Amino acid sequence: MDDKTRLQLKKTATLIRKGIITAVASAGSGHPGGSLSIADILTYLYFVEMKIDPRNPKDPDRDRLVMSKGHCTPGLYAALAHRGFFPIEDLESFRQADSYLEGHPNMNKVPGVDMSTGSLGQGIAAAVGMALAGKLDKKDYRVYAILGDGELDEGQVWEAAMAAAHYKLDNLTAIVDYNRLQIDGDITKVMNPEPIADKFAAFGWNVISINAHDFDEIEKAVNQAKEYKGKPTAIVAHSVKGKGVSYMEDQAQWHGSAPKKEQAEQALAELDEYLKSLE
Amino acid sequence: MADKIATRVAYGNTLAEIGSNENIVVLDADLSKSTRTDLFQKKYPERHFNMGIAEGNMMAVAAGLASCGKTVFASTFAIFAAGRAYDSVRNSIGYPHLNVKIGATHAGITVGEDGASHQAIEDIALMRAIPGMTVICPADAVSTAALVKQAAEIYGPVYLRLGRLDVPVIYSSDAQFSIGKGVTLKEGNDLTIIATGYMAEPAMRAAESLKAEGIDARLIDMHTIKPIDEEIIIKAARETGAILTCEEHNIMGGLGSAVAEVIVKNHPVPMDMVGIMDVFGKSGKPADLVKMYGLTPENIVEKAKSLIGRK
Numbered sequence: 001m002d003d004k005t006r007l008q009l010k011k012t013a014t015l016i017r018k019g020i021i022t023a024v025a026s027a028g029s030g031h032p033g034g035s036l037s038i039a040d041i042l043t044y045l046y047f048v049e050m051k052i053d054p055r056n057p058k059d060p061d062r063d064r065l066v067m068s069k070g071h072c073t074p075g076l077y078a079a080l081a082h083r084g085f086f087p088i089e090d091l092e093s094f095r096q097a098d099s100y101l102e103g104h105p106n107m108n109k110v111p112g113v114d115m116s117t118g119s120l121g122q123g124i125a126a127a128v129g130m131a132l133a134g135k136l137d138k139k140d141y142r143v144y145a146i147l148g149d150g151e152l153d154e155g156q157v158w159e160a161a162m163a164a165a166h167y168k169l170d171n172l173t174a175i176v177d178y179n180r181l182q183i184d185g186d187i188t189k190v191m192n193p194e195p196i197a198d199k200f201a202a203f204g205w206n207v208i209s210i211n212a213h214d215f216d217e218i219e220k221a222v223n224q225a226k227e228y229k230g231k232p233t234a235i236v237a238h239s240v241k242g243k244g245v246s247y248m249e250d251q252a253q254w255h256g257s258a259p260k261k262e263q264a265e266q267a268l269a270e271l272d273e274y275l276k277s278l279e
Numbered sequence: 280m281a282d283k284i285a286t287r288v289a290y291g292n293t294l295a296e297i298g299s300n301e302n303i304v305v306l307d308a309d310l311s312k313s314t315r316t317d318l319f320q321k322k323y324p325e326r327h328f329n330m331g332i333a334e335g336n337m338m339a340v341a342a343g344l345a346s347c348g349k350t351v352f353a354s355t356f357a358i359f360a361a362g363r364a365y366d367s368v369r370n371s372i373g374y375p376h377l378n379v380k381i382g383a384t385h386a387g388i389t390v391g392e393d394g395a396s397h398q399a400i401e402d403i404a405l406m407r408a409i410p411g412m413t414v415i416c417p418a419d420a421v422s423t424a425a426l427v428k429q430a431a432e433i434y435g436p437v438y439l440r441l442g443r444l445d446v447p448v449i450y451s452s453d454a455q456f457s458i459g460k461g462v463t464l465k466e467g468n469d470l471t472i473i474a475t476g477y478m479a480e481p482a483m484r485a486a487e488s489l490k491a492e493g494i495d496a497r498l499i500d501m502h503t504i505k506p507i508d509e510e511i512i513i514k515a516a517r518e519t520g521a522i523l524t525c526e527e528h529n530i531m532g533g534l535g536s537a538v539a540e541v542i543v544k545n546h547p548v549p550m551d552m553v554g555i556m557d558v559f560g561k562s563g564k565p566a567d568l569v570k571m572y573g574l575t576p577e578n579i580v581e582k583a584k585s586l587i588g589r590k
């Protein structure tokens with residue numbers, strides 16, 4: 001990746017992080033932690049990798065992204081808004097009764113959302129279906145599914161993993177946001193899913209571990225997944241929950257609570273500061 | 280009606296209280312601070328098990344514990360307890376009639392901002408259709424505490440439908456409850472309003488407004504939906520000639536259907552239902568949503584008036 005692209009992606013990811021804070025602060029509820037941890041991956045996928053067209057969001061040949069950890073709408077919506085699927089100002093209407101920006105993804109209401117999710121464990125299964133349809137229809141679109149590490153507790157994730165390997169869905173890439181936190185705390189204390197990479201490998205997947213906040217590593221992994229034939233790929237993305245907002249980083253309590261006005265201002269100021277440092 | 284307290288909080292407090300009974304085991308699925316089983320966990324950590332985000336597994340594990348003689352309370356949001364885990368509840372708890380109490384919090388659209396994917400509007404229907412399942416939907420903290428204690432004492436599966444929102448306490452602390460018996464909150468002979476859960480309090484306000492307009496409504500809090508109190512329903516049909524049900528649930532399969540089944544077989548009278556009109560919910564502030572979906576005293580009053588016109 002050249003320096004110019006990397007710098008541009010860092011700027012875009014920071015704008016998306018600002019969008020996340022704006023959305024949850026306006027709503028007074030929502031999930032900032034797990035949205036901030038995937039902001040860089042969403043930026044790379046939506047701004048570099050995915051074949052998508054905001055003017056034709058239902059194009060049958062498009063690449064698809066399933067937010068299997070459906071609570072991370074602030075991240076998903078901020079990325080879609082900045083990519084041009086809907087006005088950025090609309091993020092301020094997040095979770096309001098008169099808004100289309102539902103708390104969890106709704107594929108019929110929000111342009112660019114490929115699957116309605118919210119019940120953890122099901123999105124990855126829907127992504128398997130999309131990948132299977134791609135094979136049936138001999139299309140060359142790719143399917144991305146973003147999973148939480150807590151979400152891996154659901155047996156359905158592993159049912160889907162087994163099916164994806166069984167049908168050799170090499171057009172499917174699952175990204176596990178490995179931020180090591182779920183609602184009740186440290187994933188290894190609540191319900192230990194380790195060793196995550198080895199589990200996917202044992203289920204017949206190609207597995208790549210990366211730093212979720214390094215664009216070069218993201219790019220390399222996404223490209224490797226595309227080239228790998230005969231198996232789906234799992235990218236285990238080592239991340240920091242709440243990444244980019246100092247007081248939210250690695251704190252379980254910011255999983256599903258919104259910053260108060262002053263806290264939001266501080267977060268936005270920090271992100272602006274970082275933007276400036278990139279200039 | 281001074282205090283406001285969520286029924287899920289009353290549930291957690293009651294579990295902590297009855298937890299001195301060493302036979303009680305509590306399971307949760309990564310939501311203990313929301314279901315408030317954390318209140319039990321603080322006192323009895325050795326008998327609280329976090330099963331992770333795996334509700335289907337949790338319910339079948341609860342069945343196994345119960346088969347070894349434990350009284351098990353298994354908790355998660357209603358949408359996942361009744362929905363995601365349905366087959367485990369049906370086949371591993373319901374069919375063998377095991378002693379598992381399902382503490383299902385965040386039921387209905389008053390979940391609010393999380394939106395439709397998290398708003399159980401069909402859970403009463405699902406649970407009511409399982410043979411032998413007791414279904415309880417308390418209106419306030421006082422009745423929740425009493426009914427949770429009774430649920431622990433009776434043998435067999437119980438579904439406890441609880442809410443996220445802080446709601447007014449409508450009962451005095453010495454009020455008496457018993458599973459399967461409705462509570463007459465107000466006498467009246469012009470029609471009967473039967474409410475459950477969250478809807479009991481708006482129904483009380485509706486009954487007051489009706490009274491001001493010269494309509495004397497009987498009001499019943501039907502905290503147990505299964506087994507339903509047939510006697511109180513038949514009596515109300517005979518004496519008031521019209522029945523309006525109010526529930527924070529789809530109008531199909533819930534309280535309204537349960538009451539209609541009794542009325543149709545015993546003493547048919549005009550009936551109507553206030554509830555979710557067979558649509559999914561959406562995100563929004565709970566106060567905005569109850570208006571959008573007609574779960575208000577105003578809508579109850581309107582339906583009550585037109586129902587009386589059909590008598």
Ligand SMILES: Cc1ncc(C[n+]2csc(CCOP(=O)(O)OP(=O)(O)O)c2C)c(N)n1
Nearest residue numbers: 034118119120148149150151181182183309
């Ligand atoms: C089936 C199901 N059970 C429970 C929940 C409630 N819930 C929402 S987020 C969450 C924790 C998710 O943790 P993780 O997957 O690690 O997400 P992240 O850290 O990426 O935000 C839970 C239990 C849900 N949405 N779906």
Ligand SMILES: [Mg+2]
Nearest residue numbers: 149150181182
């Ligand atoms: Mg996590």
